[in-house]
Amino acid sequence: MKREDLKKLIDVAAGREVADLVIKNCRIVDVGSGEIRQGDIAIVQGLIAGTGDYEGREVLDARGLYAIPGMIDAHIHIESAFVTPEEISRLLVPFGTTTIIADSHEIANVAGLTGLAYLLDAADKATLHIECVVPSCVPATPFENAGAILEAEDLEAPLADERILGLGEFMNFPGIIHADPAVLDKIMAAKKANKLIDGHSPGISGKELCAYASAGILADHECSTREEMQERLANGMYILMRQGSACHNLEDLLPMVTERNARRCLLCSDDRQPKTILEEGHLDDHLRKCVKHGIHPVTAVQMASLNAAEAFGLKDRGGLFPGKRADITLVNNLGEFKAKHVFIDGVEVARDGRYLPQVEGADISPVRSSVQDKHFSIDKLKLKQKSRKVHAVDIP
Amino acid sequence: MKREDLKKLIDVAAGREVADLVIKNCRIVDVGSGEIRQGDIAIVQGLIAGTGDYEGREVLDARGLYAIPGMIDAHIHIESAFVTPEEISRLLVPFGTTTIIADSHEIANVAGLTGLAYLLDAADKATLHIECVVPSCVPATPFENAGAILEAEDLEAPLADERILGLGEFMNFPGIIHADPAVLDKIMAAKKANKLIDGHSPGISGKELCAYASAGILADHECSTREEMQERLANGMYILMRQGSACHNLEDLLPMVTERNARRCLLCSDDRQPKTILEEGHLDDHLRKCVKHGIHPVTAVQMASLNAAEAFGLKDRGGLFPGKRADITLVNNLGEFKAKHVFIDGVEVARDGRYLPQVEGADISPVRSSVQDKHFSIDKLKLKQKSRKVHAVDIP
Numbered sequence: 142m143k144r145e146d147l148k149k150l151i152d153v154a155a156g157r158e159v160a161d162l163v164i165k166n167c168r169i170v171d172v173g174s175g176e177i178r179q180g181d182i183a184i185v186q187g188l189i190a191g192t193g194d195y196e197g198r199e200v201l202d203a204r205g206l207y208a209i210p211g212m213i214d215a216h217i218h219i220e221s222a223f224v225t226p227e228e229i230s231r232l233l234v235p236f237g238t239t240t241i242i243a244d245s246h247e248i249a250n251v252a253g254l255t256g257l258a259y260l261l262d263a264a265d266k267a268t269l270h271i272e273c274v275v276p277s278c279v280p281a282t283p284f285e286n287a288g289a290i291l292e293a294e295d296l297e298a299p300l301a302d303e304r305i306l307g308l309g310e311f312m313n314f315p316g317i318i319h320a321d322p323a324v325l326d327k328i329m330a331a332k333k334a335n336k337l338i339d340g341h342s343p344g345i346s347g348k349e350l351c352a353y354a355s356a357g358i359l360a361d362h363e364c365s366t367r368e369e370m371q372e373r374l375a376n377g378m379y380i381l382m383r384q385g386s387a388c389h390n391l392e393d394l395l396p397m398v399t400e401r402n403a404r405r406c407l408l409c410s411d412d413r414q415p416k417t418i419l420e421e422g423h424l425d426d427h428l429r430k431c432v433k434h435g436i437h438p439v440t441a442v443q444m445a446s447l448n449a450a451e452a453f454g455l456k457d458r459g460g461l462f463p464g465k466r467a468d469i470t471l472v473n474n475l476g477e478f479k480a481k482h483v484f485i486d487g488v489e490v491a492r493d494g495r496y497l498p499q500v501e502g503a504d505i506s507p508v509r510s511s512v513q514d515k516h517f518s519i520d521k522l523k524l525k526q527k528s529r530k531v532h533a534v535d536i537p
Numbered sequence: 538m539k540r541e542d543l544k545k546l547i548d549v550a551a552g553r554e555v556a557d558l559v560i561k562n563c564r565i566v567d568v569g570s571g572e573i574r575q576g577d578i579a580i581v582q583g584l585i586a587g588t589g590d591y592e593g594r595e596v597l598d599a600r601g602l603y604a605i606p607g608m609i610d611a612h613i614h615i616e617s618a619f620v621t622p623e624e625i626s627r628l629l630v631p632f633g634t635t636t637i638i639a640d641s642h643e644i645a646n647v648a649g650l651t652g653l654a655y656l657l658d659a660a661d662k663a664t665l666h667i668e669c670v671v672p673s674c675v676p677a678t679p680f681e682n683a684g685a686i687l688e689a690e691d692l693e694a695p696l697a698d699e700r701i702l703g704l705g706e707f708m709n710f711p712g713i714i715h716a717d718p719a720v721l722d723k724i725m726a727a728k729k730a731n732k733l734i735d736g737h738s739p740g741i742s743g744k745e746l747c748a749y750a751s752a753g754i755l756a757d758h759e760c761s762t763r764e765e766m767q768e769r770l771a772n773g774m775y776i777l778m779r780q781g782s783a784c785h786n787l788e789d790l791l792p793m794v795t796e797r798n799a800r801r802c803l804l805c806s807d808d809r810q811p812k813t814i815l816e817e818g819h820l821d822d823h824l825r826k827c828v829k830h831g832i833h834p835v836t837a838v839q840m841a842s843l844n845a846a847e848a849f850g851l852k853d854r855g856g857l858f859p860g861k862r863a864d865i866t867l868v869n870n871l872g873e874f875k876a877k878h879v880f881i882d883g884v885e886v887a888r889d890g891r892y893l894p895q896v897e898g899a900d901i902s903p904v905r906s907s908v909q910d911k912h913f914s915i916d917k918l919k920l921k922q923k924s925r926k927v928h929a930v931d932i933p
Binding site for chain 1: 538540543544546547548550551552567569570571572574584585586587588589713714715716721722724725728743744745747748750751752753767770771772773774795796797798800801833835836839847856858859860861
């Protein structure tokens with residue numbers, strides 16, 4: 142922030158200067174006090190100057206609408222939606238999402254750091270705030286034929302990049318539990334860079350979970366039972382309650398949320414495909430389910446905003462407070478959470494489900510032609526049967 | 538943290554190696570899940586390795602006791618207790634406090650950056666974790682005859698010091714509200730250093746409070762009414778509920794604490810003198826009052842630990858979680874909160890109210906002889922009356 146911008150912000154907040162935009166007469170869902178109050182939101186230079194009674198050069202009358210902080214998906218793989226960063230922006234923003242924590246595992250698994258570099262550049266150009274982590278486990282297991290291998294030394298440069306929040310989901314949990322040397326090197330690289338380490342620890346418990354958590358793991362999005370959730374909370378981990386296209390954990394976990402642990406509970410998609418998004422929405426879908434299961438609407442909104450901002454150290458957002466980014470979603474009510482207007486950095490970017498920015502595709506040439514099989518023929522897809530029975534994997 | 542220490546930590550957590558110390562059979566007050574459970578706490582090299590069922594070279598049977606995270610005073614002036622850092626450690630630790638956020642305003646107001654340097658050195662040597670902020674307003678007002686003037690450029694070096702969390706309470710709130718140039722420079726210095734800015738905003742509200750908060754003010758410890766507290770929460774500020782020797786705000790504010798804003802509420806002393814500490818305790822006194830006023834004991838403990846750690850970015854403490862500092866207080870119950878054993882970095886430092894470390898005084902020569910009045914005589918204390926009436930200040 143520049144000094145003159147700080148002055149302007151204070152001048153608008155104090156009422157000495159007129160705001161760029163004022164959202165008038167909305168019901169402000171205040172994740173700080175936990176209450177809902179009537180008021181205006183004054184915006185200047187992309188930031189919230191204040192809430193109360195303000196005048197603006199531009200005014201939006203939001204009577205009857207609820208203003209909630211722009212929603213934050215705490216863990217999502219853009220690649221799982223089969224689209225580019227600018228297209229995930231177009232998909233998610235109309236539902237009220239303004240920030241995603243993007244784990245670039247898949248693209249890095251195919252295209253290594255070139256893939257990550259492409260993702261960061263494309264993310265910079267997207268309207269949606271796309272906050273990236275560098276994948277910790279490329280390949281995910283040594284049995285994989287991945288397109289890249291990222292060792293600790295390969296992670297040092299990305300971890301030093303200010304656009305990178307930290308290490309992505311540490312899928313190699315056995316490696317941590319057994320203090321595998323190469324894994325320790327990766328953990329140390331993140332600690333030295335003072336960056337976070339996201340988690341992924343399905344099924345482990347007891348001392349194994351303690352060992353995993355002791356390495357400084359921030360969170361887990363793999364809980365599917367209340368017992369798993371309880372134990373991870375007790376180990377200091379945030380719980381990213383997942384509702385994706387394949388995995389539907391949110392409603393199983395909601396009964397475990399209490400007034401004293403809700404702050405440690407966040408919302409995420411992990412993998413959410415366009416069909417699911419277009420049919421069921423994004424975090425608005427999570428919020429509907431939360432409220433349906435008896436979570437107080439303000440608590441649910443905290444999960445979708447403040448909790449994620451706190452967990453991932455995004456100090457510039459998470460609440461409709463003076464000085465924060467003007468990432469604001471106006472919804473019809475606190476049961477349906479239908480996004481009527483969505484603002485990112487003070488600019489209206491979606492209205493009534495319509496995405497307003499022009500989508501300009503980033504240059505994808507660095508990651509083109511990544512499917513490489515020089516010896517492919519239709520013959521390779523044929524099932525070579527020795528008997529009339531074949532092994533099959535159960536697909537639920 | 539060194540790589541071999543990380544390995545050792547994981548090895549102990551996983552049960553492959555024996556812990557240095559195990560606190561057996563305690564009731565663990567878990568600020569993550571919000572529950573209380575029975576278990577052991579394994580400690581190695583000053584850190585918590587895990588909770589559950591562990592073996593240690595040294596064992597403390599804590600049957601019947603409750604383990605809470607070492608308590609954190611979110612705002613205190615050591616100088617107001619008229620003692621040195623090593624003596625405030627001796628005063629506070631036996632009551633279960635393991636960290637204080639020390640605002641060095643008074644010593645810097647007398648001895649400038651020399652005073653701050655002394656405080657930092659003495660704090661390093663103290664057993665208590667003393668986390669310092671550099672005072673933002675020396676002198677507090679231009680009408681003061683202070684021993685130093687600290688301008689923005691003087692604050693740059695302290696703000697770059699990794700031992701300094703940020704700028705101390707920004708008492709010159711009119712300066713922020715009116716966007717005073719010298720004040721903007723100080724705010725910018727903190728922002729450039731990516732450091733926090735603590736607050737102090739008695740009495741202001743509405744647009745003035747928005748203007749103050751918009752500068753990025755973290756917290757306020759000056760609330761004395763519920764309305765003030767509500768409005769500061771709504772502006773994104775943490776509330777440091779104060780219970781000192783002179784100011785007793787805690788009990789007035791507790792009725793405002795709800796399940797959705799308790800996370801933004803912290804405990805502090807501001808100014809607490811030895812007489813008060815010895816007679817009434819420290820944050821244990823706050824906790825007793827919280828519980829007496831109907832706050833759930835685990836919520837109260839969160840206020841005294843996790844909330845402060847989150848607010849002040851102390852990621853290495855705040856909960857009894859694997860990988861965190863072994864700052865642990867064992868209390869008799871969750872009504873009296875009488876500290877039976879206190880551990881800092883895994884070492885027992887107080888037992889049954891007795892402070893165990895040898896107190897070694899730091900060198901105070903840099904700040905000696907700070908009371909300077911070359912022309913003092915007893916005559917100066919005489920009241921020079923022109924009539925039989927004199928002006929007097931009401932002392933409550």
